[in-house]
Amino acid sequence: MPNEWVTGMTEPLLEARAATVTYGYGGAAFNAVNDANVYVQPGEAVGVVGESGSGKTTLARVLVGLQPPTKGNVLLEGKPIFGATAQRKFPRSERWKVQMVFQDPYSSLNPRQRAWEAVAEAVSAWQGLRGNQAKTEALRLLRSMGISPEQAEQFPHRLSGGQRQRVSVARALAPKPKILIADEPTSSIDQSAQAQLLNLLSQLQRESGLAILFISHDLGLVRYLTSRVYVMKRGDVVEQGDTVRVFNKPENPYTRLLINSIPGHSSLAETTLPYES
Amino acid sequence: MKSMTRVLPKLNGEAHWGVAILAIIILLGVLVPLLSPFNPIRSAGDTFITPGMPHLFGTDQLGRDVFTRTFAAAQLDITLAVLGVAFPLVIGTFMGGVLGTTRNPVVSGAWLIIIDAINAFPFLAIVIGVVAMVGSGVQGLLIALAAVNWARYAKIARARALQLRDADFIHATQVLGYSRVQVLTRHILPNVYSESLAYGLSDFVIVIIAIAGLSFLGVGVRPPEAEWGAMISDGRPFLRQAWWITVFPGLTLSLTAIGVALLAQGLTNRSRGED
Numbered sequence: 001m002p003n004e005w006v007t008g009m010t011e012p013l014l015e016a017r018a019a020t021v022t023y024g025y026g027g028a029a030f031n032a033v034n035d036a037n038v039y040v041q042p043g044e045a046v047g048v049v050g051e052s053g054s055g056k057t058t059l060a061r062v063l064v065g066l067q068p069p070t071k072g073n074v075l076l077e078g079k080p081i082f083g084a085t086a087q088r089k090f091p092r093s094e095r096w097k098v099q100m101v102f103q104d105p106y107s108s109l110n111p112r113q114r115a116w117e118a119v120a121e122a123v124s125a126w127q128g129l130r131g132n133q134a135k136t137e138a139l140r141l142l143r144s145m146g147i148s149p150e151q152a153e154q155f156p157h158r159l160s161g162g163q164r165q166r167v168s169v170a171r172a173l174a175p176k177p178k179i180l181i182a183d184e185p186t187s188s189i190d191q192s193a194q195a196q197l198l199n200l201l202s203q204l205q206r207e208s209g210l211a212i213l214f215i216s217h218d219l220g221l222v223r224y225l226t227s228r229v230y231v232m233k234r235g236d237v238v239e240q241g242d243t244v245r246v247f248n249k250p251e252n253p254y255t256r257l258l259i260n261s262i263p264g265h266s267s268l269a270e271t272t273l274p275y276e277s
Numbered sequence: 278m279k280s281m282t283r284v285l286p287k288l289n290g291e292a293h294w295g296v297a298i299l300a301i302i303i304l305l306g307v308l309v310p311l312l313s314p315f316n317p318i319r320s321a322g323d324t325f326i327t328p329g330m331p332h333l334f335g336t337d338q339l340g341r342d343v344f345t346r347t348f349a350a351a352q353l354d355i356t357l358a359v360l361g362v363a364f365p366l367v368i369g370t371f372m373g374g375v376l377g378t379t380r381n382p383v384v385s386g387a388w389l390i391i392i393d394a395i396n397a398f399p400f401l402a403i404v405i406g407v408v409a410m411v412g413s414g415v416q417g418l419l420i421a422l423a424a425v426n427w428a429r430y431a432k433i434a435r436a437r438a439l440q441l442r443d444a445d446f447i448h449a450t451q452v453l454g455y456s457r458v459q460v461l462t463r464h465i466l467p468n469v470y471s472e473s474l475a476y477g478l479s480d481f482v483i484v485i486i487a488i489a490g491l492s493f494l495g496v497g498v499r500p501p502e503a504e505w506g507a508m509i510s511d512g513r514p515f516l517r518q519a520w521w522i523t524v525f526p527g528l529t530l531s532l533t534a535i536g537v538a539l540l541a542q543g544l545t546n547r548s549r550g551e552d
Contacts, residue, residue, distance in 0.1 A: 064452055095454030108445035112467040121463070122453050168449070175453065 011078050012039035013211050014063060014098060014179050019072035021058050021235075032058040033069070034235040040179060043209040045202075047222035047243060049258065050232035056215045057103070059232070060183045063213065064100045065090030096126050096175035103184040105164035109156040115167045116142060116152040122174035141170040145200060162193025169200065179211040180204070186221060198225060219262050223247055231255045292543020298536030302529060306351030315342035317349035317503040325519045335521040337512065346503040347526050353498065354505050355533065357415065358485035362477050364423040369430025370473040374465045376431065377438020378457070389435075395428035401487060405496060413496045418488060426480070430473050437469045478541035482534045489530055505530040 021033040033055040040046045048056050061067040063074055065081055068089075073080045076097060081090050102108040109118055119138035123129050129137055142152045145166040156164055165185055172180055182201065186194040202225055205212045214225050222229055222243065229246050231239040231254065239252040250256045305312075314331075315321040320340035321332070328335040334343035376385045395403065407421035441447055441464075450460045489506030491497035498504035500511070505526040512522030 066448055066451060092454045095452070098452070100449070100452045102445040102449065104445055108449055110446045110464050110468070113463075121455075125453060125455060125459075171449070171453070 010041055012075070013042045013044075013077060014213070015039035015075040016059065016063055016069070017072055017075055019059070019062055019069040019074065021055075021062060021067070022070040031055075031235045033062065035072070036232075036235075036237050038063070038230055038237065040211050040213050042178065043205070043211050044228065045205045045212045045214065045226040047226035047229040048213065048215045048232060049217065049219055049222050049229060051217055051258075053234070054232040055235040056217075056232055057183055060100070060181050060213070060215050064098055064181050065095070066100075097178045099172035099175060099177040099180050101165065101168050101172055101180065101182045101185045103187060105161045105168065105188060106156075108168050109164055111156055114153055114155055115147060115159065115163075116149075118167060119152075119171045119174055122171050126175035138170070138174070141173055142167065145170045146196065160193065161189040162197060165189060165193070165197055166200065169197070173204075173210075177210070179213065181213045181215070183215045184217070185214075186216070186218070194221075201225060219247070219258060231258065289543050289546060291539045292547070295536045295539030295541075295543060298532055299540065302348075302351050302533055302536065303355060305348045306355065309345055309348035309352075313342065313345040313348075315345040317341065317346045318501045321345075325515070327519075328521050334525045335519065337508075337519070337522045338515055343508075343521055343525055346508060347505075347529050349503040350505045350508060350526060351529060351533070353503065354485060354488060354530070357418065357488050357498075358481055360419055361422040361426070361484040361488060362481050364419065365426035366430050366473050366477045366480075368423060369427035369432075370434045370466065370470055372427065373431040373434025373436075373473075374438050374461055374469050377435040377469075378442060378461060378465055388431075392428040392431050392435075395425060396432060398425075400425065400483065401490060404487060404491065405494070408491065408496045414499055415497075418491060418497050422484060422487070426484070429480070430476065433472055433476055434469045437472050438465050441465055441468055475541075475545065478537065478544065481537045482541075485530070485534060485537070 016036050016038045019033055019036045019038075020031055022029050022031050024030060036055075036059060038046075038048070038059065048059065050056050058067070062069050065074065068082045073082055075081070076094055081094065083089075109115075113121070116135060116138045119141055120134040123134045123137045123141070127134075127137065139149055139152055143149070147163060147166055147170065151159065151163060156167075159167065169180075169185075180201075185201075186197055189197070198221060201212060201214070204210050205225075212225070214222060216222050226243050229240065229243045230237050231246065231252065233254045239246060239250065239255045246255060247259060250259055309317075318341065321336060321342045322340055324336060324338055324340045326332050326336040326340075328343075332342050332344065334347060337343055337346070372388070376388055379385050398406075403425050404421045407424050408417050411417045411420045411424075447460065447464060450464055455464075488497055489504070489509070492504045492506030493510045494506075495510070498507055500507055508526040509523050509530075512519065512526075516523055
């Protein structure tokens, strides 16, 4: 099944193996994710696209360890993260390796924490820094995300959606993760803020070797940011492969439909990128 | 946390009235030992003197100055009510936060039955029941209030914590691998306590009336201590001849309750307007 682009030279960093998530029981049961095999290599940028309800977010929750799959498992550097016991919890010592940016910037920050406090808390938890040192490191991370020290003093309700998302990214970077899972991080922020966030993510991936799993319904963004892509439909992975190949020569009719529904898709099929850094 | 200086200027009309009423009563309560030459628990002269000078509110059946007693009682009643709200608020909010985030359905289910059982009883009836067990007096009163009233705060805090549990910032704490204690103290409780405080303010009215009510019934503060409920009870046999023994403490109690209710209403309106 691995295509020519990935030749299995290295062990995947994070992998969902035959992961199925079933909601409901009996006749009402349905699979939000159905037998998904999805992996990300170290330093790789991978996309997951699909319409709403296709199981993208559930897949993200499974990969980040928020929710155990009903069947199958998630492997982090080759080791299964969910044990066979009833608890099925992500081991805490491994937590830092996989971080996440959530879809809704309005609920992903604690309303009672200043921006820097949210980041400093994660810094304290994983870098062993305390007090002023943790704050300095938090401010440095925030600045690298384009958040000024003045903005860092604000509570979330004083920040824009785009600023909040960048605070969330800074918080997610504090444990120095190996992979960042971004679940529709740009879907509720404005265009210019989207471009800024995408450029930051792209830069992180290229310069610091952070692997990114970018989940979106927006094919243009996925094309800009990722080199490999999975297409999901109603819980199934219907197509996967090199992003350029999938966009230029989609094999699955559903993928073709998705691509054709992008406004001005013919220009997107060429090598120009929608966002320039 | 919002400082009072930022909150107060934004208060609306009713809340200003509430603050003004409470400020006058509390100020008189604090200043009465300086203002009044009389001792609240000693006779100050003849019995049943009608209100006038120097006995502004008259004297009672033992010749004690009713003005001095009324505001000495303000100190005691308001302090007791603050404590009677604070203990259950802290205990209940913490319990509710824990129960709202626990992943053990048996433990939380068992506690929920206890909470619902306590809340199902009429408030005063169960407080009297607990006072009967732990003994009357100031201490028994506070223990009884804490033992009963925490369940209401726990119910509110648990409901709020259950909502929060599905918020992305709580999911983020799991992804970041924070300990349960850290999630509870830094993420759940700071977002739960404001609802407890809002309820606490309206609860204050209930509690201060309960304290006076229990003392009126003879299971609260003991004589000769000046306490509104006890004073009302003392004056009741003489209501026709000496109305002032009963009416002044009753009026002050009512005004205090109204003041707190106005303040609570004003704060509620303000937070509604803001969100």
